[in-house]
Amino acid sequence: MEKKTQLSVILNNAPGELSKLCDQLKAVSVNILAMSIQNAKDSVKELFNMREKTGRRIALAESYRGILKDSSDYSLIRLFVD
Numbered sequence: 413m414e415k416k417t418q419l420s421v422i423l424n425n426a427p428g429e430l431s432k433l434c435d436q437l438k439a440v441s442v443n444i445l446a447m448s449i450q451n452a453k454d455s456v457k458e459l460f461n462m463r464e465k466t467g468r469r470i471a472l473a474e475s476y477r478g479i480l481k482d483s484s485d486y487s488l489i490r491l492f493v494d
Contacts, residue, residue, distance in 0.1 A: 416494075417494075418492055418493075422486050422489075424486060425485055430487075437491075442494070445494060446492040448490045449488070450487065451484070452486035
């Protein structure tokens with residue numbers, strides 16, 4: 413199986429931010445093979461749910477509540493690149 417590189421980037425959820433990221437990757441000859449975009453708040457919720465399912469409670473629930481509030485203005489971008 414061929415090895416690929418995954419990048420995870422958190423961007424401000426605003427017009428033009430993804431375009432800036434793509435321009436920066438293009439400038440250094442990074443080829444995007446696949447991309448997924450998720451609201452960062454949803455990603456934090458998934459982490460919290462996994463915390464409950466696995467019983468690994470490294471961070472307090474109060475910490476997640478604060479992060480959820482702050483993360484709603486951001487998007488999590490996952491890229492598979494060459």
